[in-house]
Amino acid sequence: MKVIAAVVNKVNGPYEMEALQLSEVQQDEVLVKIVASGICHSDEALRVGDAEFPLPAVLGHEGAGIIEKVGSNVKNFAVGDQVVLSYNYCGTCPSCRTGHPSSCKDWPMLNMSGMRPDGSSVFTKEDGTPVSNFFTQSSFATHTIVHQNNLVKVDPDADLRLIGPLGCGFLTGAGTVVNGLKPEIGDSMIVFGTGAVGLGALMTAKIEGCSTIIAVDIHDSRLEIAKELGATHTINSRTEDLAARVGEITGGLGVNFSIDTTGVAAVMKAAIDVLAVGGITAPVAVTPNSIEIHTVLDLVFANRSIKGILMGDSVPQLEIPKLIGFYKAGQFSFDRLVQFYSFDQINEASADSNSGKTIKPILIIDETYRADEPLPV
The missing domain is CATH 3.90.180.10 (Medium-chain alcohol dehydrogenases, catalytic domain)
Known part of the structure; x- marks a missing residue:
């Protein structure tokens, strides 16, 4: 045909x-x-x-x-x-x-x-x-x-006019949180980039009970949306000192989890640097960029990890219906x-x-x- x-x-x-x-x-x-x-x-x-x-x-x-x-x-x-x-x-x-x-x-x-x-x-x-x-x-x-x-x-x-994006972008963001990082109630998380993947992750972090949820972007308008959807704190990394603000928010400890959705090399490295002892970062953007890390200083001494997570490690047939349920309940x-x-x-x-x-x-x-x-x- x-x-x-x-x-x-x-x-x-x-x-x-x-x-x-x-x-x-x-x-x-x-x-x-x-x-x-x-x-x-x-x-x-x-x-x-x-x-x-x-x-x-x-x-x-x-x-x-x-x-x-x-x-x-x-x-x-x-x-x-x-x-x-x-x-x-x-x-x-x-x-x-x-x-x-x-x-x-x-x-x-x-x-x-x-x-x-x-x-x-x-x-x-x-x-x-x-x-x-x-x-x-x-x-x-x-x-x-x-x-x-x-x-x-x-x-x-x-309504099929609305729910197609649950098949990738929002699924990736949500799945990265629940399947990849698996935060516990009270944990802290920072999300770099407030597009569909980042905001999907942010809303899911709230559902999962994270007590500190930091959104980072360079657009104040997007950070306002992030705040309305569940961010407890926002940082405009173009106008604010990222490391200083994260230290202020976390009492100098850093965050338990970070997600980078930008694929920008400097941001992917920053997502490691803001981690607490034992913290895990997930770089999920499709990007041609790479980063250079010092395995001992950046990872080993603080027991930090970098975790690759494709498609949120999700089973779409199980998780897309859940996301629709969260949407109907006003949580997503x-x-x-x-x-x-x-x-x-x-x-x-x-x-x-x-x-x-x-x-x-x-x-x-x-x-x-x-x-x-x-x-x-």
Whole structure:
């Protein structure tokens, strides 16, 4: 079938609307009509070449839609189901079997190779040129083909225009806290960067009972939002002395946990320097930058750790419904962070995300979905 997709044809090129040919659904796959999709920093990292990915490609990995066809081996999903899309995993390796599918041995191949395991393409151009698929999802398209392991079924009353970003950005932030760092009640945490991932982590730190939650950014407007969502303290690192302020807030002890969502080298190093004895930092940004550390002085003497956490070490099928529950209870107000755009505004939405004007852009791809109801925010 023919679909309309936003294609990135070259590094740092714009999104270009093109008609593509969609392949047939294989036995473990479903056809999904995309209703809406968030735009994530990882999409931008691939578009500009900060992370290597075969182009041309259809990006997008925070999709939400409705199943229109199911493969012969698909279980527990049916035509008409509302679904949120997340990442793919094999389901059989030791990591998957022990509840850590984001550490799947085949994760890079399944999510970052641009093709199916059998080497076939989901999308092709009219001249036959293969177009890479991202996260086995590629949600910047009117329809896409998705492996059943990517799917998270949600209730029929859930508004698909809103909840797509729970598949990556907010899932990563929340999961980094509950699965990766595992703070105890009364612990302290600092979050560098108040975008979707950072604010998702901040709201979750509050849910988990952290008594000191510090938000760090260079934009006062974002720090105000962070305060409203649960930050006990805020620091503008452009105008304030970070180390002095953290020392003042923690009585000179430092924080138990830090999360960096910026990927800026100096900030990643600062996230180590503010840790207390026994503290743990999680650098979660997709970035080409690296840092230099002195293992003895920065880590060993204070028993500090650096922990890599991909996708929040989350099982999307378990945790996305939890996040929806927290949202309904008023504890995870991610709806305050989104701005809606039409599908043909994708380049504007991407630019607004890059500039910081919009924290979480969401593209409305199917404008007929609940057309008689106002947008959910």
